[in-house]
Amino acid sequence: MEELKDELEKLSKAYVDNPENEEKILIPFIKRLLELPMKERRKLLPVIKDLRWIKSRFAGCLSETHCKPAQARFLSAVQFVCGNKREIDMAYDMKFDMLCKLLPLYCPVWLTDFINDDKTWYGFDLNYEELMQLMDMGYLKELHSGRIAKVLPWVTRIRSKKPQGDDTFNSDFLLRRDITLKEHIWALFEHESGIGYQDDCAKAAYKKGITARDESISIALYRFSLDGHVDRNRLLKATLATFHRNFKKDMTGWFAGFFETLQPTTEELLSLQEEMMQVFTSSYTKPVNVMLQQFKKIAAEDGFCYQEFVERVTTLFFSSPKNSLLTIHAIFEKIATQHPEMKEACCIALCQLFLKKDESLQRKAAGFISKYGDASSSVLQETLQSYQPEMFQSVQAIIATFNAQSTNKPNNTKTANAGAANSETINAEATNTASNAATADHPSADSLSEEPTMEALRICKEDNRISFPANKEDFLFQLSRLFDMEDSWEIDTTIAAIITFHPQLDEEDFSRMEPIFQRASNAVINSWIAYEDLLATFLLEYQRLWAQKDTSKTGVLRNMFTRLEERLKGIDSNRGAYDERAFKRLADWKPGYSDATCFTPIQKLWLDVIRRVKDGSTLPLLSTPTHTPAYIQATELVRRLAAYQAADAKPCTWDFQLAIARCAMEDKEEAIATARQVLKNEYLHLFLFLLDENTMPEPPYTHQPAWVTAGLVKSPETEFEAFKSFSCCTLPHNYLSGDYEWKELKSKEKPYETDRRLLQLEFYKWHEYAERNSHQLWQEHLILNSKYNIDDSRYMEPLLCCFPNRPEPLIAQIISCYLSFGTPQEDSKRSIAHALRMLLSFHCPLREMSLLLLGGSLLFVDKTVRSYAAELWIEGLTAGRINNRRTGEILARLISMELAPLKRFTTQVYESMYKRSTFHNHQLEELLTVLICGLPDKPVTGLKQLLELHLELLSNNHSRITDEQLRQRLQEWTASSNLKKVITSLNNL
Structure with a gap:
């Protein structure tokens, strides 16, 4: 076998990829391997893995690069006959012609499953036509719809033979096989695919003149639906069904555009009304807006289900963007004109626009009500009264004018009513009079909930207690x-x-x-x-x-x-011996794709569990949480440790560290009293240090990692002198506490469009500490982490729940890896949202990294992320764990760095932070004051809307500007004609 390994190494390194060498070197070597039992062939797998990567060292860091293409081609063929389904990670390097030469010699039973696995990154690089040829030859038993969706969009592309040449496209390739349009095309409507990107490339080729016509799949399917190649009715319904499949945003957007491309007729739209209305539940705005535009086309038709439309569309008022709401307004105009009995229903529905903090939308709703509403209707009057606190003052003036003019107007005076309702023609005197009257009756802040009690919220309560199995x-x-x-x-x-x-x-x-x-x-x-x-x-x-x-x-x-x-x-020799990894030892486990060690402490903790079971020990784990999401009641932790002390047993260091990291920092007096009763010596000193603010470390220090962990929980910013000599303290203190500096990035020519990250942690430098790392602290393993280990909730929650009192080190990594301000990937949005949810579930003070995540998330492009951030701000202020002024400073700095447009923050404030309570309104006033003071001298885009928000907030709070720095800043901006009016109003409060 050693000779065979040496031969494999020599052949692969010297291999030159050409047909002659395939026939004379590669294929004969494969045939020799196939004469050996699978168990023997498998012994070559470690050699293949070593040969695949070329190791080198640069600046003290070890790096690996992939081997040359010819060598990879050789090794992939050898690996194909030596490994099982899980071990074939070089399949992408094997081309179709090579696979066709190998399959007559060796066709593994796992081939069909391997090809159809659309979740692995290591599949063959086979296109649709090649897969169909494998089916024709009998090697591929079936082709799953998920795999079809992955490969079918590329069937129309013709790769250029020139390195820098342009690809061309031919949609007639979809007509090569009858099964393509009869069966396979529908897979695109059921699974995620790259059809959107492929279509963009085809359309770009048409615009450049590379193709004579638009060869995109969307246009091709439109043509095929007209000439009978595709069932048009099924195509329309299948497109509408995609909006309920939880596709990603770009995929959903493509199908929304495709529905428009199909140009449905009036008759088709009328027959699809139910399916179209179901799209209103979509979480994305584009398909909803497309459906609204289609309904607008048929709103005047006899078959339009106007009553059901009004009922179903009301769910959109809260979540839809402005353009969608304007479309609904236009449809309501047609309904009210043609169906007088629906006037009041439309007016009441449009009242929801008063919840939108957009003055033009509120004025649209007020104008509609003035035109079509009946002022004598008690239902309409009561509805208007309930929304009055949310109205802008100018909108209240319109409604007040409507009420005054409607009391004496005769019937059928729509023209006069509409003229009175036109907010653009109301003279200034009438506006001021009505505005003053509305202000006198405006409940504003007085109607909101009072300031919350600032008593510390309980961490360990009965309703979040974790039940241990009773039997x-x-x-x-x-x-x-x-x-x-x-x-x-x-x-x-x-x-x-x-x-x-x-x-x-x-x-x-x-x-x-x-x-x-x-x-x-x-x-x-x-x-x-x-x-x-x-x-x-x-x-x-x-x-x-x-x-x-x-x-x-x-x-x-x-x-x-x-x-x-x-x-x-295996059923036969093709499967070989059983997969040894399924029975590998826990002590030998490591991540298969990374050298990161963040899971090592968990692995060692679970090894300790195995040891206890083996030894018959019944001592409890110290670190098992007693209350969700990951806290241990302090008194209970003291009692658990007392059991170890009574048994003269030493706790596992990883268990001990985790238990202290999870200790709920409340009811300290009770826990201290219990500790004095049941603990002694070092255990007593350790818990007194952890729980008593005035107690300093006291030797002996037998459990050094536990002492360091206690210090990080008690006061993360303090580097205790007594710990500096510990053998486990080999890293800078800020690496353990997560207190990183974030430097201002250089401005770009195109702000808001770049994928600039907020925090640039230099991960490669962390590895310089690995060689002299003590490997005794849980934090040491965490900071040598990588992006791939905090990918999303599958990893993030177990890791964050190790540090509910101080998640800053992980939060810093999440910011560095995922908080970018360009167009984020789905995993970025998912990871940031999950991190915010975890911070909401914790009770720790939000320190610099968490506040940075909060500020950055309030400016994030994804609305869901911004909503979670807003809730974290609301909850954090209520619990007294957020520095509001520091949050305002961070926001000002981020906006000054031109990382994101100010409008995102202003919109989020209106939607979920404004008018939550009297207390939160005053906190918001402080936040905006700090934010505005920290903005650049040159007015930023969106400043007018921010100042209008501040004006509205001050009026609602019955406040005025008292901060001299803010007054000075406003004075500097009065030179801007765009800001002069709102600044004057602010100064006149």
């Missing part, structure tokens, strides 16, 4: 759903329960556990999620533990383990 049955049920648990505290509790209930389990109980062990083996083989893989490996380690100890005559436990092993064996 063996509860434990077995909880264990059975281990892979289905959404919250990390459930997993923590279940693993801790293994220690308690393992001694009570018998053979029958272990038999009932077989399904969860089978799921674990499946997860190890198929899952790409590191945390899930680690959890599965832990379960298989636990299974091995008791299976090896089975001494019963029946051997039921050993037999169960054997069945799992046999299940992983």
Whole structure:
């Protein structure tokens, strides 16, 4: 075998890719390998992995680059005949012609599943036509719709043979095979695909003159729907159905545009009204707006379902953008004109526009009500009265004028009424008179909830207490759903329960556990999620533990383990021996794609659980949370540690650190009193230091990592002198506390359009600390993390729940990896939103990194992220854990850096931060004051709207400008004609 490995290395490094070498070198070598058993061939896999990457060292850092294409082509062919489905990670390097030469020699049973796996990154680079040829040849048994959706959009593209040449397109390729338009095309309407990008390229080629006509798939399908190649009615309905499939925004936008491209006729639109109205529930605005435009076309037709439209469209008033609301207003105009009985229903529905903090929209609604409303209607008057606190003063003037003129007007005087309602023609005197009257009756801030009590919110309450399994049955049920648990505290509790209930389990109980062990083996083989893989490996380690100890005559436990092993064996020699990784030891586990060590402490903690079960120890884990999302009641933690002290047992250092990191910092007096009663020596000193503000560290320091962790929980910004000599303190203190500086970025020629990141953490420098890292602190493993380990909630929640009292180090990484201000990827939006949700669930003060995330999220392009940030601001102020002035300074600095337009923040304030309570209105006033003072001397885009918001807020709060810096700043801006009017109004308050 060693000779074969040497030969593989020599051949691959010297290989030159051409047909002659394929026939004389590569194929003969493959045939020789196929003469060996699969078990022997598999021994070449580590060699292939080493040869694939060329290692080098630069500036003290180890880096790896991919081998040359010819060598990769050689190695991919060898790997194809040596590995199983999970191990083939070089398939992309294998071209179609090579695959066709290998399949007659060796066709693995996993080939069809491997090709159809649309979730892996390591599939073959095969196009639609090549896949169809494999089906024709009988090697590919079936082609799943998900794989079809991935490859079909590219069928029209003709790659240029020149390196810098332009690709061309031919949509007639869709007509090559009958099955394409009869069956396969519908996969595009069921799965995510690259059809939008492909269409953009085809349209660009047409604009450049590369193609004689528009060869985009959207235009092609439109033509095919007219000439009978595609069922047009099915095409329209399938397009409407895509808006309920949770597609990404760009994909949904493409289908919305495609519906317009199909140019549905009036008859078709009338027949599709129900399906079109169902689109109103879409979370994206473009399809909704497209449907509204289509309804506008048929609003005057006899078959228009106007009553149902009015009922269904009311759900859009809160979430839709301005252009959509204007379209609804125009449709309502047609309905009110043609169907007089609907006037009041339309007026009442449009009253919801008064909740929009857009003066022009409110004036539109007021004008409609003045034109079509009946002032004598008590229902309409009561509705208007309920919305009055939300109206701008000019809008109140219109409604007041409408009421005054409507009381004496005769019937059928629509023209006069409309003239009176026209807000653009109301003279200044009438406006001022009505405005003053409205202001006198305006409840404004007085109608809001009062200032909240600033008592510290409870962390550990009865309603968030975590229930530990009450008995063996509860434990077995909880264990059975281990892979289905959404919250990390459930997993923590279940693993801790293994220690308690393992001694009570018998053979029958272990038999009932077989399904969860089978799921674990499946997860190890198929899952790409590191945390899930680690959890599965832990379960298989636990299974091995008791299976090896089975001494019963029946051997039921050993037999169960054997069945799992046999299940992983191949049906024939193509599958080879069972996948050893499914039975690898927990101690040898590591992420398969990264050298990051953020999961190492969790791995070592779970190894300690295995050791306890093996030794028969029933001492509880210190770190199991008692209250959601990840807190341990301080008194309970003291009692747990007292149990270790009584048993003269030393806690696992990772368990000890995690327990302290999760300790709820409340009820300190009770916990201190309990500690004085049940703890002694170092344990007592440690807890007094943690819980008592005035107590300093006191030796001995046997548990150094626990002391450092206690210091980070108690006062993260303090670097305690007593800890500096500890062997575990090898990194700069700010790396452990997450206190990073963020430097101002250079301005760009095109602000708001660049993908500039807010915080540039130099990850490669962190690795310089790896060699002299003590590897004793949980934080040390966390900061050597990478983007791929905090990808989204699957990783982020377990990691953040390790540090509910000080999530700053992880928050810094999330900012660095995901908080950009260009067009974000879906994983960026998902990750930022999840981080904000986690901060909402914690009770810790928001320090610099968390405030930076909050400020950046209030300016983020995604509305959902901004909404979470607004809720965090609301909750954080209520709980007294946000520095409001610092938040305003951060916002001012971000806007000054031209990272994002100011309009995003102003819009979010109107939608979810303004008028939440009297207290929050005053806090918002302070925030805006600090923000405005920190803006650049040259007025930024959107400043007028911000000042108008500030004016509205001051009027609502019955306040006026008292900050001299703000007065000076406004005085500097009076030179701008665009701002002069609003600044004058501010100064006259």
